[in-house]
Every structure is written in C-alpha cells, then in structure tokens.
Amino acid sequence: MHFSLLQSPLLRPLLRWTAPLLLAAFSLSATAQATAPSTLRIGFQKSASLLTFQKSSGSLEKKLAPLGVAMKWVEFPAGPQLLEGLNVGAVDVGFVGEAPPIFAQAAGAKFVYIGFDPAAPEAEAIVVPKDSAIKSVADLKGKKVALNKGSNVHYLLVKALEKHGLKPSDIQPVYLPPADARAAFERGAVDAWVIWDPFLAAVEKQSGARLLADGRGLVNNHSYYLAERGYAEKQPQVIQALFDDTRAQAAALKANIKAAAAVIAPLQGLEPVVVEKSLTRYQFGVKPLTAAVAAEQQKIADTFHAQGLIPKPIRVADALPGSATVAEAAR
Template sequence: MLPSSLRTVLRWTAPLLLAAASFHAAAQAGTTLRIGFQKSASLLTYQKSNGSLEKRLAPLGVAVKWVEFPAGPQLLEGLNVGAIDVGFVGEAPPIFAQAAGARFVYIGFDPAAPEAEAIVVPKDSAVKSVADLKGRKVALNKGSNVHYLLVKALEKQGLKLTDIQPVYLPPADARAAFERGAVDAWVIWDPFLAAVEKQSGARLLQDGRGLVNNYAYYLAERGFAEKSPQVIQALFDDTQTQAIALKANLKAAAAVIAPLQGLEPDVVEKSLSRYQFGVKPLTAQVAAEQQKIADTFHGLGLIPKAIRVADALPTGAKVANAAR
C-alpha cells in the first residue's frame, strides 16, 4: 500500500481538491502523459521497460510517451518549450532553468544519494586529492547536479571554480575526453560513475558524502500540474510500487535495466545500490536545501539573478515560506 505521505500530493494544489474527489470527472480521456527521462534514471527506465505506468493510466484514458534526454539541463529545456509534461532531474538543473525563466513546479523528490555522484580521476593519475585539481581540466555537465558537488568540494579545499579549468561536456563526450586524457578529472553521476570505475579503473577522488545531499526531483509544467493531479498521483503510485520491487531484488532489476542502458548488469547493480528510491512530497527542509544551492550559484555568478525556490512550488504548498 502507498505510504500515507504520498497521498498528500493532491493537497499541494488546494483549489483542485473538489475536482480530485471525483476520479472519473477529472479523467482526461484521449490525453497523453509525456515523461522526460534520462537513461541514467534507472527507476524510470525500469518502469518504461515493464509498461506498468501505461497499465495504471489506461483506466483514465491517458497514454504515456517517454521522451529521452542526455542530461537534466536538456530535459528542463524540453519542459520549458512544452515538449514534455513531467521530468525527473538532479538538484542543479531546476535552479538554472528557473533563473532562465522556465515555467515549472516541483512535485516530488527522491531521498538523498550522496554516494551516487563523484569526482574521479584516471587510475594512474598524479592527482591524489581535490586540492591537486588546481589549474587542471575538469569535465562536467554544466548545470547538472554534479556542478554543485564540484563547487562544494573545491570550497572545502579553499578553492574556487576559477582555480580550475572547467570543461563543460555531456556524459558521453566527457567519458571520451576522460579516457583519452584530454581532461584530468571528471565529475559524474551513476550509472556513468559505476561504469567508468569498473570499465576504466577510474579512481574515486571525492563523492558527495559530507558535502551534498544529491536529491533528485520530479518536476511538472505548472499548467499540467494544476489540471492533472490524478495523473501525477498515478505516476507516483506506480513509481512507489516499482521502487519497492526494484529494491527487493537489485540483481533481477539490474538484469532488466542493463541492456537498456548499454551497461553490464553488475555495473547497474552497483549503481542501484547507491540510490534510494521512493518519491515523497517536498518538505520544508528539502526546499530550504534547494534554496541554499540557488543562493550559492547566484553568489558565484553561475546564474544571472537570485531566485526564490518558493516561486516554483505548487499553489498552496505548505513549504513555500521555508524556501523564502
């Protein structure tokens, strides 16, 4: 049975409670839920593979369309231009997107997974600590969750982004640059992290533990969130059910996911072990942590203006004041 906390998702949009009370009245026959995902989002990849969400939404007359993106920033662009209705990304992309004027709302989050992102170097690298990165080339996907990890890791050593040479590349290009020695380090998330550790012997320099939370967020186009609470609830119900099944048997889930991600099952299993799954409504604490990231990026000049995370929360969300 779905945890009671997840049933509160509908309460975030208080003006829609009367409509939500009537399941059939709000069913949107003939519509399509367009989900933006990345292959690295293992749970969504698992859901896509088994068709569980399609079966759950069929009684509402809602079809499902899966739209793949290489990383979070590109997914947010898709959400902003109306190519998708719902997406799943890390901490940083929503902040960059909100600063650029994107129209979306946070509708849920997954638990912290600080071990699922890290700074890695080649196994024979002379770099032994984050401090040794000074003046060196570091690859990362600009505006992704690892952007914040790099900032915090450097900060802990008394360094700034200007003390290194950031090389902004999407995961596939970054992996190629890393393996041919064009960059000295790579900041990346799972399952790409697990893959490069196993396949290239990459050495972990620093993961997120003690530095970042590495939450992941479910986002929706604001109009869709306001008009389709039942569809969002069905998505979350299915996500929770599939998360329980996945965690109950990581090996079996990895065997399903691996060929879809183009990875070996043991790599995927390692990646899955470092993630926590189970979508929940935003809490005041999580919203406040997201605001800290936004303030940090603004202070560093990474986003052009200060933003209020509260402005991207659903109408009536009780955590709004906690996020300024």
C-alpha cells in the same frame, strides 16, 4: 415562404426542456476534454535507472489506462536539456537532479516541483584516472575538469572546491555531456571528471577510475520530479497514478536488485554488475517536498549566484506547488 423548424409551435415546448440539457451535456464534454489529457509525456534520462525500469515494465501505461491516458516517454541526454524540453512544452513531467532546476529557473523556465527522491550522496563523484598524480581535490587547481554544465554534479564540484579553499575559477571547467566526457577522460584530454551513476560505476569498473571525492559530507544529491505548473494543477489524478506506480516499481527494484539490474543493463548499454553497483547507491521512493528540502534547494541557488554561475538570485519558493492537490498527490 421560408419556414424555420425552430419557429414551430410544436417544437417550442420541447426546446424549452431539452436546450438546457444539451448545453449542460456539451459543457461537461468540453470540460472533460480540457481536463483529461490523452497523453502523459514524461521526460527522462536513460541513466535514471528507476524510470528506465518502469518504462520497460509497461506498468505505468496500465496504471493510466483506466484514466483514458496514454504514455509517451521522451529521452534526454541530461537534466538541463530535459528542463528545456519541459519549458518549451515538449513534456509534461520530468525527473532531474538538484542543480538543473536552479539553472532553469534562473533562465526563466516555468515549472513546479511536485516531488523528490531521498538523498543519494554516494551516487555522484569526482574521479581521476587510476594512475593520475592528482591525490586530492586541492590538486585540481589549474586542471581541466569535465562535467555536464548545470547538472547535479555542478553543485558537488562547487562544494568540493570550496571545502579545499578553491573557487570554480581556480580550475578549467570543460563542459561535456556524459558520453563525450567519458571519451575525453579516457584519452587524457581532461584531468578529472565529475559524474553520476550509472556512468560513475561504469568508469570505475571499466577504466579503473579512482574516486577523489563523492557527495558524502558535501551534498545530498536529491532528485526531483518537476511538471509544467498548469498541468500539475489540472491533472492531480495523473500525477497520483504516476507516483503510485513509481513507488511500486521502486519497491520491486529494491526487493531484487540483481534481477532489476539484468533488466536495466541492456537498456543502458552497460554490464549488469555495473548497474547493480549503481543501484545500491540510490534510494528510491518519491515524497512530497518538505520545508527542509526546499531550503536545501534555496541554498544551492544562493551558492550558484554567489559564485556567478547564475545571473540573478532566485526564489525556489516561486516554483513550489500552489495547489494542495499537487502536494497531496506526492504523499
């Protein structure tokens, strides 16, 4: 005769007491596995000097270890590619300039703003060769201008042209990533280049490129920390650890820019003096988004739509944190 242990009169009282406990323990274990990620995947650009400095120090790995979270750094050539990585789930958090989120949101990408860095208008500019006949932005009419489409400098170009009575259609945009744009610029295939630091500092020093206009009086050039919305809302403790470490590394960098440049330079393939110059033009220290900064992003979105650069109007508010814990982590 078949006999089940579960039917034993000796085990029935024990099961009445232990079954709920076992179920609770299983539930807690499953919840912990669901809410404690094993790895934080950060999308970054090698040109993002603070994150490159942070990565080299290994400080974030140490900060996350008590949470049982490992680190994975995923490098991208520029912001638009990083946003695509965030949209397809290749990374959890990313750091980009002000324009890429606008283009990405217009394309239907799902993300949330979780923090921003202070304005750095001098860290991006329109440059021309040192012997160029072009003397002002107005002279760019009909000229070939290289830029990384959808990057932070896209908005700088639009605003600079607008200030001089021109539209994007008045120039010939040549969309190239930084390395290809530098090559095109130096061989004379384009007339001007719109670029950010440290590439800006490099072409100024190494090629004698002449500044036509930087962001001062035109744009703020904020940088943003973005995350997949579900990740941001479920992992505020990880974001808190990320921001705590980011602030600490920013303070260390600013306290000794020369030493930081010596660390960063070989990782970016640049001379320390070039990196040092670029670091002086950036301000670091992640903060929670304010209504004023969100309004600035909305202005960029409205400008891009009016210029036909994005196919539809967007609401930046739709990509703002929906959880108080997310905003609190940035404080």
